[in-house]
Amino acid sequence: MKQKKPSKLSAFFICVLIATLLWLLHSLNTVYTKQFSIPIEFKNYPQNKLMIEIPKEIKVSVKASGLKLLMIGLTEPFPVLRVDLNDVKSDASRSKFYLSSKMADVKKMFQFKADIRRIQPDTISFINNEGTQKEVPVKVPLSINYTKGYTAKLIKVDPARVVIAGELADLDDIDTIYTLPVSLNDQRTDLVKTLTLINPNNKIVINATAVELHISVGKLVEKEISVPIKLENADEHFKYSLFPSKVKVKYSGVFGESGADSSLLRVFVDLSQRKNNKLSVNMKLLSEHITVLSFEPKEVEFLMIKK
Structure with missing residues (x-):
């Protein structure tokens, strides 16, 4: 009796599984650097000194194998690191305290041996209280x-x-x-x-x-749109009509999926500046990321009728 050979599809999935396992083993043995956040609290502040910014956590960069980093990550969130400033190395004036001197306490928080590369912030700064x-x-x-x-x-x-x-x-x-x-x-x-x-x-x-x-x-792309002309300084006792009532504007800029948008600029005429039934078209850009290349017309005619 002939033994049934595995199908090509089964062989493919077996190869994928083997490749995945090999990749996983490689990743777990490869050395990486990862940053972990540890909450921090302070006590015994120096007298007559003011801390500029009290950090709520420190960032610890850890270098270890992928497996160790994975195991460390499983212990998150970490307990609060309580720092007694009397036990922290400081400068002669006690204006700066160096958290790197508490490296041993930080290492104790990790259940696996790892290389701590950096602590941020590394330094806690103070100024005189009268500052x-x-x-x-x-x-x-x-x-x-x-x-x-x-x-x-x-x-x-x-x-x-x-x-x-x-x-x-x-x-x-x-x-x-x-x-x-x-x-x-x-x-x-x-x-x-x-x-x-x-x-x-x-x-x-x-x-x-x-x-x-x-x-x-x-x-950067060019667009052409038609923008309605708005009225400024209109007399509420009159009804106004503009000819034409829209302006064709050609401009360049960076646009999203919605394309060109008339809300990026404002086109208007000032009725207090009317001359011989004509008004100059004014334009105000509402975005610093567009440039107007041209617009037509530069002037429009208007008709005003008493209400």
Whole structure:
């Protein structure tokens, strides 16, 4: 009696299963770096000192095999790490406390041996209690050359503002915190980049060390739409008719799936500026990401009838 051979489909699934198992074994034995969040609390604050920002958690970068990282992840959420600032290494003035000196306590929270690469924040900063603080904007010295036919849909800095603290005399002349400059060429894709903040005075403290720059890039296209003309400074005792009542506008920009949208600009005539039954057409852009190439007509005629 002949033995039935496995079908091609069965053989295929067996191969897929073997390949998956081999991939899984490889992944579990490969070394990775992963970040875990650990809640943190402090006690025994130094006298006459004010902590700039009290972190609610620390980010711990751990380097280990995929299997160990998986097992560590299964123990989340982690218990609260309670830090006695009297036991933490600090500078001579007790203005800075270094959490890296508590590395042994952090390691105890993991049930498996792993290489801790980094703790963020690493340093807790204080100022004299009589100091002051204020909020200022963050600016990125940014130079971008886009690939031809592309431009920005959105440029955002997160956080857009930071808190600086220190003595009043040291804060007076600071109205902006800058990042390291960024120069991009031939840009055509979205970008997220972490940027270090520059402290303009080592006597002040900033509540963040870095920000994220988000750049969303889209393809630049031309559109032509018909936009109704709105009336400004109209006399409520009269009824007005415009000839024509719409303007054809040609403009370029980055558009979503909905395409060109008349809400991106406002077209209007000012009836207080009427001359010889004609009005000049005015235009106001409601988006900084579009450019008007042309529009017609530049003038319209009008008829006003008393109600």
